[in-house]
Amino acid sequence: EVQLVESGGGLVQPGRSLRLSCAASGFTFDDYAMHWVRQAPGKGLEWVSGISWNSGSIGYADSVKGRFTISRDNAKNSLYLQMNSLRAEDTALYYCANLDFGAFDIWGQGTMVTVSS
Amino acid sequence: SYELTQPPSVSVSPGQTARITCSGDALPKQYAYWYQQKPGQAPVLVIYKDSERPSGIPERFSGSSSGTTVTLTISGVQAEDEADYYCQSADSSGTYRRVFGGGTKLTVL
Numbered sequence: 282e283v284q285l286v287e288s289g290g291g292l293v294q295p296g297r298s299l300r301l302s303c304a305a306s307g308f309t310f311d312d313y314a315m316h317w318v319r320q321a322p323g324k325g326l327e328w329v330s331g332i333s334w335n336s337g338s339i340g341y342a343d344s345v346k347g348r349f350t351i352s353r354d355n356a357k358n359s360l361y362l363q364m365n366s367l368r369a370e371d372t373a374l375y376y377c378a379n380l381d382f383g384a385f386d387i388w389g390q391g392t393m394v395t396v397s398s
Numbered sequence: 399s400y401e402l403t404q405p406p407s408v409s410v411s412p413g414q415t416a417r418i419t420c421s422g423d424a425l426p427k428q429y430a431y432w433y434q435q436k437p438g439q440a441p442v443l444v445i446y447k448d449s450e451r452p453s454g455i456p457e458r459f460s461g462s463s464s465g466t467t468v469t470l471t472i473s474g475v476q477a478e479d480e481a482d483y484y485c486q487s488a489d490s491s492g493t494y495r496r497v498f499g500g501g502t503k504l505t506v507l
Contacts, residue, residue: 316496325501326433326441326484331494340494343399376440382447383488384431388440 283307283387285377290392293367301392303360303377308387311335311355314380317362319373320391327373330362331380345371367396400424400489402499409505416472418502420485423466430468431486432461434479435501441484445470472504480506 289301303315316331330341330351339351350363360377372395378385402422410416420430430448433441443452445461448468458473472479483502489495 318498325482326435326486326498328486328496328498331496333494338494340489340496342495382450383429384443384446385433385441385486386443386452388442390440 285379285387285389287375287377287389287392290375290394292395292397294398295368295396297367298363298365299367299394301362301364301375301377301394303362303389305358305360305379308379310358314338315353315360316378316380316385317351317360318376318378318385318388319371319394320376321370321373324373329375332360364394367394369396372396400491400495400497402485402487402497404483404485404499404502406500407503407505409507410475411507412477413474416475416479416504418470418472418483418485418504419467420469420499421467422487422497422499424490425463425466425468425487428487428490430461430463432459432470433484433486435482435484436480444483475504475506477506480504 284306286304314333317329332339332351348366352361374391376391378388432445434444435441444459448463449461460471462469485499
């Protein structure tokens with residue numbers, strides 16, 4: 282079964298750090314670029330970050346640039362998002378998704394990050 | 399930063415045709431993609447590369463492009479089509495970035 286499973290979310294205080302993980306199965310992970318997309322409660326989708334299959338190309342939304350770092354381990358079929366200096370506005374459900382023909386084809390169910398004191 | 403603009407809401411009666419637009423300056427140069435999201439669920443791709451339909455997506459979903467506007471058309475709308483719809487494209491500035499529209503709530507009356 283083709284699957285993406287996110288983990289690592291939780292409640293964290295402003296200014297602290299959190300590392301999200303995304304485990305892939307059922308497809309050839311290193312054939313695809315991977316991305317993180319988030320959705321604040323009751324709001325729309327927001328692209329966060331993306332990484333090419335070999336980590337050679339990386340991009341970040343302006344809202345997270347300099348605070349978040351995306352990485353991947355193809356040997357472990359895993360994608361990561363290191364989130365530092367977290368803010369209340371980072372509170373959201375974080376999805377990982379693969380990129381196929383330019384589209385976000387496979388999505389996980391998301392992991393919730395809540396930034397609050 | 400690059401933006402995609404969608405209407406916040408569209409309402410149609412069952413059996414009618416719904417059209418959801420998405421506007422952006424780079425759309426003549428970049429493909430658009432459409433996602434359907436129902437409450438409590440992850441988004442699902444319904445159109446890719448402006449007008450291609452993934453396997454398993456009903457034929458009543460179609461996409462088109464004209465200049466800086468792309469359109470998702472749902473013909474013969476059914477109650478189950480009530481959802482939020484998002485367009486998405488790539489930032490044409492050359493950076494490895496993507497962007498979503500603000501989303502459109504489709505209400506089936």
